[in-house]
Each structure stands twice: as structure tokens, then as C-alpha cells.
Amino acid sequence: MAQYDFGIVGLGVMGQNLALNVESKGFSVAGYDVDSGKARAAETKWAGKRMTTVPSLRALVDSLARPRKILIMVPAGKPVDSVLGELKGLLEPGDVVIDGGNSFFQDTDRRSQELAPLGILYVGMGVSGGEEGALHGPSLMPGGPPEAYQLLEPILTAIAAKTEDGPCCAYIGRGGAGHYVKMVHNGMEYGIMQLLAESYDIMKRLLGMSAAEMQPVFARWNEGPLNSYLVEITAAILSRTDPETGLPLVEVILDRAGQKGTGKWTSQNALDVGVAIPTLNAGLEARILSAFKDERMQAARLLTGPCKKFDQDRNQFLGALHDGLRLAIVTTYAQGFALMREASKEYGYGLDLAEIARTWKGGCIIRARVLDGIKAAFADNPELPNLLLNPRFAALANELHPALRSVVCAACEHGVPCLALADSLGYLDSYRSERLPANLVQAQRDYFGAHTYERLDKPRGQFFHTEWTA
Numbered sequence: 001m002a003q004y005d006f007g008i009v010g011l012g013v014m015g016q017n018l019a020l021n022v023e024s025k026g027f028s029v030a031g032y033d034v035d036s037g038k039a040r041a042a043e044t045k046w047a048g049k050r051m052t053t054v055p056s057l058r059a060l061v062d063s064l065a066r067p068r069k070i071l072i073m074v075p076a077g078k079p080v081d082s083v084l085g086e087l088k089g090l091l092e093p094g095d096v097v098i099d100g101g102n103s104f105f106q107d108t109d110r111r112s113q114e115l116a117p118l119g120i121l122y123v124g125m126g127v128s129g130g131e132e133g134a135l136h137g138p139s140l141m142p143g144g145p146p147e148a149y150q151l152l153e154p155i156l157t158a159i160a161a162k163t164e165d166g167p168c169c170a171y172i173g174r175g176g177a178g179h180y181v182k183m184v185h186n187g188m189e190y191g192i193m194q195l196l197a198e199s200y201d202i203m204k205r206l207l208g209m210s211a212a213e214m215q216p217v218f219a220r221w222n223e224g225p226l227n228s229y230l231v232e233i234t235a236a237i238l239s240r241t242d243p244e245t246g247l248p249l250v251e252v253i254l255d256r257a258g259q260k261g262t263g264k265w266t267s268q269n270a271l272d273v274g275v276a277i278p279t280l281n282a283g284l285e286a287r288i289l290s291a292f293k294d295e296r297m298q299a300a301r302l303l304t305g306p307c308k309k310f311d312q313d314r315n316q317f318l319g320a321l322h323d324g325l326r327l328a329i330v331t332t333y334a335q336g337f338a339l340m341r342e343a344s345k346e347y348g349y350g351l352d353l354a355e356i357a358r359t360w361k362g363g364c365i366i367r368a369r370v371l372d373g374i375k376a377a378f379a380d381n382p383e384l385p386n387l388l389l390n391p392r393f394a395a396l397a398n399e400l401h402p403a404l405r406s407v408v409c410a411a412c413e414h415g416v417p418c419l420a421l422a423d424s425l426g427y428l429d430s431y432r433s434e435r436l437p438a439n440l441v442q443a444q445r446d447y448f449g450a451h452t453y454e455r456l457d458k459p460r461g462q463f464f465h466t467e468w469t470a
């Protein structure tokens with residue numbers, strides 16, 4: 001019987017494409033899907049290659065060379081547990097199982113613990129880059145037992161995207177570390193997408209620009225320091241015409257954004273870990289607000305805003321928007337990396353932030369030129385508490401904050417919503433404030449709840465209470 005190098009469970013487009021990618025790097029692949037229709041579709045696509053589909057999980061296990069390496073590409077949640085429940089009884093100690101879906105990192109921790117006593121090496125791997133990435137080179141974030149990564153490394157580094165800095169794949173850390181890092185990647189993805197959406201909205205509502213006028217602006221921005229996959233696809237989207245109406249397709253699309261959960265988990269986890277990520281939260285909350293379309297339509301008829309005409313120089317303002325957006329994106333990365341830093345301590349992941357920035361330079365959705373500088377910042381100082389404390393990024397923030405400020409002011413003055421841009425500026429202004437008004441909050445807490453406070457002129461850890469109403 002043939003002994004295949006690699007097994008894949010779940011032959012949706014992501015699974016099929018990853019399988020093709022693995023085969024193209026010289027490894028034979030056996031695939032299984034509970035849906036025989038999907039298996040047949042894969043079989044057709046895979047014809048003539050060292051690939052096969054099999055009718056059951058048992059047949060998959062029997063077809064693989066030992067130690068077996070099986071990648072699960074099924075929807076996060078129950079489907080993963082159900083595949084693992086069956087696989088558990090079929091595998092042997094030393095076999096490796098990889099979950100390549102967007103699983104919740106604590107589910108991955110739990111599953112690793114359940115499989116460890118059986119000697120099964122469980123890897124939770126973040127995979128970014130969508131269907132195209134899966135086929136031509138994704139960014140991979142594998143976490144779990146280091147010995148499992150050693151077995152997988154030749155395959156994973158072969159299929160990952162490549163940059164001049166090497167393959168976009170690195171061992172992330174134990175347990176759910178890989179899925180944790182992918183979750184934060186997605187939180188930043190939400191934040192950056194919202195910043196771009198707000199920039200588009202400001203161009204449209206403030207400057208009165210059409211999609212056709214905006215397209216070359218985003219395309220030009222993509223040639224400079226804003227160079228990134230998300231800016232690139234924004235320009236491409238703006239150039240597309242709807243065949244049915246002849247209108248720009250983007251203007252025909254219903255303004256209600258969906259979500260599958262990873263961005264929400266990032267916000268929930270940041271609250272648990274105690275790290276402020278306002279731009280990422282704004283990305284999530286803007287999607288939630290957008291979902292209330294009918295209510296917004298009602299409110300639009302009832303609630304008024306300013307009716308001021310835009311009277312600034314358009315080209316100058318576009319320059320400020322470019323610079324403001326650039327800084328807002330930097331603060332988004334600063335927030336995401338600060339979260340990973342704290343989580344690494346909290347969960348004992350030992351994350352290498354420079355290495356994570358390196359593996360995001362290609363393949364993933366938030367790949368961007370700025371990651372070169374981020375990698376360098378954490379390589380210079382692995383203990384850097386926040387990107388904004390790196391001298392180069394501090395200088396950039398000092399240079400660009402007037403632009404971000406002027407964009408947020410203009411948007412507010414004209415009533416154009418800019419949750420993420422404003423939160424990025426608020427983050428910067430809060431972070432650079434030696435004194436925040438939290439003293440008043442502490443006084444209020446002490447007033448109504450005797451929660452006590454510390455004093456500026458006394459050592460930390462000494463607590464005081466005032467009888468406010470005496």
C-alpha cells in the first residue's frame with residue numbers, strides 16, 4: 001500500500017489548496033472529507049499528481065508513513081473536536097496532528113492537554129493568506145510541542161510564502177501560542193481594514209471623490225511607506241465596476257460587515273490580559289454598528305450633523321490623510337504587539353516578536369512594508385514594551401501626529417465617523433501623557449466606595465482613604 005507523506009482532513013478550498021501546495025513541494029498527499037462531494041471535487045483537481053483521496057479517517061491513517069502528519073482544515077469549534085475524537089483511537093504515539101483552522105487558542109490548549117497523554121503531538125497552527133495564500137504561500141504560525149515542529153519544519157517552510165528574510169513560518173511557542181498569535185493578527189486585520197474604510201469614507205463624504213478618483217490615490221499610496229496587501233486590494237476593489245448597474249461595485253455592496261469571531265476574541269482577551277487595544281476594538285465595534293443597518297436608516301432621518309462645506313486644499317488634505325493613516329496603522333501594530341507581549345508573559349508562550357514580525361512580511365493579510373521596521377525594533381530590543389518607545393517609531397509618531405490630528409478634526413467637524421482613526425490618536429495621546437485624569441477617577445472611587453488611592457508624593461503601594469463627606 002502507498003505510504004503518503006502528508007494527510008489532510010477537510011477538503012474545502014483552503015484544504016484542497018494547501019494540499020496542492022504541499023504536493024508541489026515534493027511531498028505526496030492523502031486527503032479525506034466527510035462530504036464525499038468535496039472529496040470528488042478534490043480528486044478531479046488533483047488528477048495526475050502524487051495525491052489521493054480516501055473514504056474514511058481510518059483509511060487516511062493507514063495510508064500515511066510514520067510518524068503520521070495530519071493537517072485538519074475544518075471549521076473551528078465542534079468539527080475539530082469531532083475529528084480529533086475519531087482520530088484519537090486510530091493514531092499512535094509520535095504521530096502529529098495539526099489544526100490549521102482559526103481555532104480559539106484556549107480550545108487548542110485543552111486539546112493539546114487531552115492528546116498529550118496518548119503521545120500524540122498536537123500543533124495549533126495559524127494560517128493566513130486566504131485561498132490564494134494557501135495555494136501559493138501562506139504565512140504559517142505553528143505552536144505546540146517543539147519536537148512536532150522539528151518533524152514538520154521541512155514541509156511547512158517549503159509551503160510558506162518567502163521573502164528576502166526567509167520563509168514566512170516560524171515556531172511560535174507551546175500549547176495554543178500559534179492560534180493566539182493568529183487571533184491577534186486578525187484583531188489587527190480588523191483595525192487596519194477599518195482605518196482604510198474610514199479613509200475611503202473621508203475621501204468620499206468630505207472630499208466628494210468617486211471610486212474612480214480614489215483608486216489611483218490608494219494605488220499610489222501602495223508604492224510608498226503604506227505598501228501593504230490591504231492597501232493594494234483596496235485599490236483593486238475601487239477599480240471594479242458592477243456589470244449589472246455599471247456603478248463601482250463597492251458602491252453597490254450592502255454596508256453591513258460580517259465577522260467570524262477571531263477579532264472579537266482578540267478584544268475579549270485583551271480585556272482579560274489588561275492591555276488597551278482601542279483601534280482593534282474600533283474595528284470590531286464599527287462592524288457591529290454597521291450591522292444595525294435598519295436602525296441606522298431610521299436614525300439618519302431623525303438625527304442631524306454639521307452641514308459644513310469642505311474648504312481645504314484637496315491635495316494637501318490627501319497628503320495629511322496619507323500620513324495620518326500611516327501613523328494610525330503604526331499604532332495598530334503597537335497595540336497588537338503590546339498585547340502579544342503581555343500575553344506571552346501571562347501564558348508563558350515565550351513569543352519572539354521580531355520573528356513574528358518577520359513571518360508576517362509575506363503571505364498573510366496584514367503583510368506590509370512597515371513590518372521591516374517592526375522586526376528591527378524588536379530585534380534591537382526584545383524587551384521593548386511598546387513599538388512607540390522605539391526611537392525610529394517615536395520619531396515617526398512625532399513627525400506624523402499633526403497630520404492624524406488634522407484628519408480626525410476635519411472628520412469630526414464634518415460629521416464623518418472615524419472611530420478607528422480617532423481611537424488611534426487617542427491611544428497615542430494617552431500613551432504619551434505623563435499625567436492622565438485617572439487621579440480623578442481614583443478620587444471618585446474612593447468617594448463612593450472607599451477604594452483608596454495612592455499619592456504622587458508617597459511611595460507606591462501605600463494606600464490612602466479620605467472621608468469625603470465628613
Ligand code: 6PG
Nearest residue numbers: 128129130186259260261262365
Ligand atoms: C487570514 C484571514 C482569514 C479570514 C478570517 C477573518 O489571515 O487569512 O484573517 O483567517 O479572513 O476568518 O474573517 P472574519 O472577518 O469573518 O472574522
